[in-house]
Amino acid sequence: MTDLEQPAGKDRGHPSRNRTRAWRLVRIWWGLNLLVAGALVAFAARSFLSF
C-alpha cells in the first residue's frame, strides 16, 4: 500500500491544500466552534445585553 503513498510532507504548502475535503471539514468544524462560543457568551451575557 505504501508504494502508492506520497512522501510525508511533500505537499506541505501546496496552494490546493486548503481546498481539499479534509481541510474544508476542519474549517466547518472551527466555524461551528466559533458559533457555539458566540451562543454561549450571548447566553451568559443576556442580562447585560437585555434579551
Next chain:
Amino acid sequence: MRGRWLVVVYVSIILIPLVLSGLSDRPPRSFRDELASAMGMTAFAILLAEFLLSGRFRAISGDVGMDVTMRFHQLLARSALVLAILHPFLYAAPFGPEMPFDTERTLSLAQPGPALVAGAVAWVLLPAFILTSIARADLFRRYENWRLGHGLGAAVIAGAAWYHVVEAGRYASDPVVYWVWTAMLLVALSSLLFVYVVRRLFQARRPWRVSRIEAAAERTWRLDLEPVGHEGLLHRAGEFAWINIGHGAFSLSENPFSIASAPSQGANLSFVIKELGDFTGSLGSIAPGTRAYVDGPYGHLVVDGHDAPGIGLIAGGVGIAPMLSILRELEARQDSRPLTLLYGNRRASQIVAGEELARWAQCGGRKLVHVVSEPEPGWEEETGVLDPEMIARHFGTPEQRSWLYVLCGPPQMMTSVEKALIGLGVDPDRILLERFTYD
C-alpha cells in the same frame, strides 16, 4: 448543498436547549455561572447529537459521505469534551445546601447528592471514553470489542449526564426544557436500539449466502453473495455495504466493503476484498453456502446525479472495487461520455479484472491506464506512483477540468490525487472520494 442544510439542522439541535433555557423566565446569575451552565448544556447536547453521527444513517451520511460524518463525530466529540471539562470549574457561586428562600437558585449551587454523583461519573467517564476512542487502534485488538464498549459507554454517559442535567440543572426545572432533554436522550438511545436491534431484526429476515469465493489477484479475493428468499439490495454503483459472514445477525463482526457489481447485473452482490486484517486474512477458508448478512448500501461515490461531460476514475489497489461497479453500470446504460480509468498497483499480479478492463477499454472514448510501481521485465505501461505528475499527464487538458472524478485507494494516495486535481483547476465539488479510515 444538502451538507449545508445538515449543518444548519445540527446547529439548531445542539442549541435548542440553550435557547429554550434562555427564554425561560429565570433571573440570570453572574456571567460565569451562566457561562458554566451554558457549557454544560451544550456539551450534553453535542454528546446526544453524536449518536446520530454514527455514520449508520443514510439520511445523514448518504450525501456527505460516511467518512465526513464520522470525522465530524470525532471532531465534535473534542468540542464537547472541552466544554464538559470546563463546565464545573467556571461556577462562581458556592456549592451548598439548597436554601428555602433562594427559590431561583441564584445564590448557591445546590446539588442533590445523586445528581452530583451522576454528573461526576459522566465528567470522569467522558474524557476516558473519548481518549480510548482516539487510541482505539492501539488499545483494542478487535474493532468489534471497541465498538461494543463505545455503544454501551456512550449510553451510560448519556444516562448519567441526563440525570445530572434534569436534577441539578437550574433550567431543567422548566417543564419544556426538561422534556426537550428527555426527548433528546430518548432519540439518542433509540438510535442505538435501531442500529443494533431493529435493523438487525430486519437483516435476519433477509439473509444472504456466499455463492462464490475465489482468488481475484495476489492476496485479493472475489466474494459473491446471493439473496436467500428476498429480492436483494437496492443500491447504486459505487456504494458499499457492511457484510457479516458466518456470524449471527446480531453479531458485531462485520466489515465495510465496496460493492463491485453493478445494480443492473442482478440481485447478486460481488465484492473485491484484499487481505489486510484478521477477517480478510481468513477469506480463503470461507465455504460457498455460508450464511451472510448485509447492512447497506452506504457511501457517496455515486456518479448518478452529477452532470459532467466526462468521468475520471482513479483507483489504488483494492480501490478498484467501486470503479468496477461504476464502469459496469455505465456500460449497461450505454453511457457514451469519455471515461478514463487510472489504476495503480504495486505489481501487475495485483491487477483485478484485468481482462475485463482490457475488453472494456476497446470501445471509443474509453482509456485505461495501468500504473505499477514495481514492474516486472517487459511491463509496457506506466511505471511509478499516482503522483501529481502522473495525474497531470492523464487529466491535464482544459476539457478535463469540468469532468467528474472518483477516487478510491489508500488514504495518502487519495489526498495526493485530490490536491493534484484541485491544482489542475478541478472544482473540489467535482471530486468524489470516501475514506474507510477517519483519523
